[in-house]
Amino acid sequence: MTRGRRRSESSRRAILDAARVLLLEHGYERLTIDAIAAQAGVGKQTIYRWWGSKGAVVADAALAGGLVPPLIPLPDTGDIETDLRAWLRAWTEHLASGVGRSLILALTAATAEDRAVADVLYERFTGPHEQLLRDRLDSACAAGQLGSEVPVPTIAGVLIGSLLYRVLSMQAPPTADDADMVVRLVLAGAA
Amino acid sequence: MTRGRRRSESSRRAILDAARVLLLEHGYERLTIDAIAAQAGVGKQTIYRWWGSKGAVVADAALAGGLVPPLIPLPDTGDIETDLRAWLRAWTEHLASGVGRSLILALTAATAEDRAVADVLYERFTGPHEQLLRDRLDSACAAGQLGSEVPVPTIAGVLIGSLLYRVLSMQAPPTADDADMVVRLVLAGAA
DNA sequence: CATTATCGAGACGACCGGTCTCGATGATGG
DNA sequence: CCATCATCGAGACCGGTCGTCTCGATAATG
Numbered sequence: 001m002t003r004g005r006r007r008s009e010s011s012r013r014a015i016l017d018a019a020r021v022l023l024l025e026h027g028y029e030r031l032t033i034d035a036i037a038a039q040a041g042v043g044k045q046t047i048y049r050w051w052g053s054k055g056a057v058v059a060d061a062a063l064a065g066g067l068v069p070p071l072i073p074l075p076d077t078g079d080i081e082t083d084l085r086a087w088l089r090a091w092t093e094h095l096a097s098g099v100g101r102s103l104i105l106a107l108t109a110a111t112a113e114d115r116a117v118a119d120v121l122y123e124r125f126t127g128p129h130e131q132l133l134r135d136r137l138d139s140a141c142a143a144g145q146l147g148s149e150v151p152v153p154t155i156a157g158v159l160i161g162s163l164l165y166r167v168l169s170m171q172a173p174p175t176a177d178d179a180d181m182v183v184r185l186v187l188a189g190a191a
Numbered sequence: 192m193t194r195g196r197r198r199s200e201s202s203r204r205a206i207l208d209a210a211r212v213l214l215l216e217h218g219y220e221r222l223t224i225d226a227i228a229a230q231a232g233v234g235k236q237t238i239y240r241w242w243g244s245k246g247a248v249v250a251d252a253a254l255a256g257g258l259v260p261p262l263i264p265l266p267d268t269g270d271i272e273t274d275l276r277a278w279l280r281a282w283t284e285h286l287a288s289g290v291g292r293s294l295i296l297a298l299t300a301a302t303a304e305d306r307a308v309a310d311v312l313y314e315r316f317t318g319p320h321e322q323l324l325r326d327r328l329d330s331a332c333a334a335g336q337l338g339s340e341v342p343v344p345t346i347a348g349v350l351i352g353s354l355l356y357r358v359l360s361m362q363a364p365p366t367a368d369d370a371d372m373v374v375r376l377v378l379a380g381a382a
Numbered sequence: 383c384a385t386t387a388t389c390g391a392g393a394c395g396a397c398c399g400g401t402c403t404c405g406a407t408g409a410t411g412g
Numbered sequence: 413c414c415a416t417c418a419t420c421g422a423g424a425c426c427g428g429t430c431g432t433c434t435c436g437a438t439a440a441t442g
Contacts (some may be wrong), residue, residue, distance in 0.1 A: 111359060193387085
């Protein structure tokens with residue numbers, strides 16, 4: 001079918017791995033394409049042949065590159081408060097670590113700087129997490145654990161936003177107690 | 192007392208004004224020191240003599256440079272719901288405009304990229320707004336309009352976070368209805 | 383008037399993003 | 413087995429930016 005050499009899978013992985021490592025090591029602004037190419041043992045053209053910009057590489061590295069922003073599970077035990085608490089606690093724990101914090105900061109910088117990158121990240125990262133939350137909230141709604149007059153999107157946005165603010169304010173990282181209080185506040189309002 | 196020429200106040204203002212204008216015009220990442228110097232009719236050294244980095248100029252421009260992130264007032268009518276609604280509505284209106292959005296995105300990018308800038312911005316921008324919110328919530332607490340079991344810092348963080356997330360998610364900008372729902376949700380939980 | 387610090391202007395080196403070229407490598411079709 | 417062709421690693425190259433440095437001019441002090 002297609003003539004010529006095929007795309008090297010090992011180079012692809014090396015590039016994404018290198019980008020991820022260097023991103024966490026030095027942050028988004030200090031990350032350079034040359035450094036990625038050198039670390040990956042790859043020519044720069046090999047990067048630009050498959051990705052359009054530095055932001056695109058970073059976005060892909062953060063997502064396809066591995067589990068670094070781990071898929072925080074949102075269990076369904078039947079009790080919405082227990083489940084939300086577990087989810088938010090797992091997130092706070094992740095964000096309290098240096099790695100999780102660095103990654104979110106890098107992704108936020110990329111989002112705020114580049115609209116195209118922002119769209120990719122929302123589509124493949126933020127969006128899915130928000131959807132996960134909405135689905136669980138919907139099922140809780142159907143189970144009668146939530147008043148039906150409170151819009152699910154608002155609740156999801158408030159939960160995610162409270163996390164985001166704690167990270168971006170760069171003050172003390174969020175704690176498990178904070179997470180519990182946010183859940184209690186939100187669920188009390190939505191009951 | 193001090194010998195030699197004094198610092199030019201007009202140059203200082205010109206620099207901050209130029210930085211603010213160019214920031215809103217092109218965004219943080221496209222903002223260049225050369226452009227600021229040219230627009231202000233100023234030598235680059237005059238910028239670097241008084242500010243240490245691009246981030247420092249931007250932070251100062253956004254804050255001391257004028258009222259661009261306007262001091263959103265938080266009235267005290269005695270009814271906390273009315274006041275919070277007014278405050279959050281004013282913010283959503285500001286963030287729905289191109290100018291407000293651009294500015295918050297620029298400040299967020301600067302925050303996520305540079306720790307020193309983040310500290311300045313928290314101290315002089317985010318912190319005061321959060322404190323404003325906390326003070327009003329405290330007074331509502333004292334007036335018996337809020338249950339005392341939900342901590343005020345959590346409420347303030349949730350309110351600010353929900354705004355921040357709406358802006359950073361880069362989807363539809365927040366609306367007045369969203370603001371009202373957030374206030375209702377939070378106050379119902381804190382009552 | 384001599385001294386001193388800032389001024390506007392711009393040259394300069396270092397660095398980075400992105401493009402281009404090069405010879406080598408590997409996969410396909412004949 | 414061989415010609416073709418896309419990708420490979422490597423690196424030269426360009427345009428632009430940051431931050432430093434130098435220059436003569438200007439303003440404020442003693």
